[in-house]
Amino acid sequence: MLLEKTSPVPLHIQLRKIILSMIESGKLKPGDKLFSESEFCKKYNISRMTVRRVISDLANEGYIQRVAGKGSFVCEPKIIEKLTYVSTFTDDMICRGLMPDRKLLERRIEDPYPKIAEMLNLDSEDKIIYVKMLLYANHEPICLQNVYLPYRIFFKFMETSEEEIERRDLCEILNTFIDRPVLWAKQSVEAVLLKAKEAKLLEVSTNIPGLLCERVTFDELDTPIEYVTFLYRADRYKFMIDKRNVLHQNNKRSIEK
Structure with a gap:
């Protein structure tokens, strides 16, 4: 050509x-x-x-x-995630023909920061469980996951072995500790620069762009049960949002009536 x-x-x-x-x-x-x-x-x-x-x-x-x-x-083609539905990392990777894997970096009980307490609607005496994971696709690190859980709901999670946490999807494990199903989530995405420690874990150069995704997950009673951040490599990941013309839809409904 x-x-x-x-x-x-x-x-x-x-x-x-x-x-x-x-x-x-x-x-x-x-x-x-x-x-x-x-x-x-x-x-x-x-x-x-x-x-x-x-x-x-x-x-x-x-x-x-x-x-x-x-x-x-x-480069390898970017992994595309649609923000339309609440889905797990494992499901996303399998749907794309990639092999998911994970490594547990930290897990502990601690007092929540004010932002975390507000996100999860916690009382002053409430504790949280903090979990840090490194997520892989086809043996390549692509995401750092930080999870904040209300201790009063997920206290039994501390008994889960490291082996099981790395073998199963975290959402699958957490669902065994709740009575009501996850119904919806509030999510945001912004561009950030990776810090030296983050870049080292993700095996990329320092100060290259990353995609920071913050999500609060709610049950069917609109109770926040999880606050999580995903820090993705921007060179391997992108998000897609389906948008519709609301005005056109409203006009269509008016005509149908």
């Missing part, structure tokens, strides 16, 4: 589409090396500045990874 020099579409956009098409079609697979800047310039008769802009944009968006002294390589 060649670039159309007479096209109103800028050259950098044309080159971007060519590279993305090769990645999405499988012609370029994860781990494959791209042409060097000079090879792109020669092949498409374009400036090094144009090539550098495209490579930089694709690297920032997580499609490729630049390695100093070696070149640019195609």
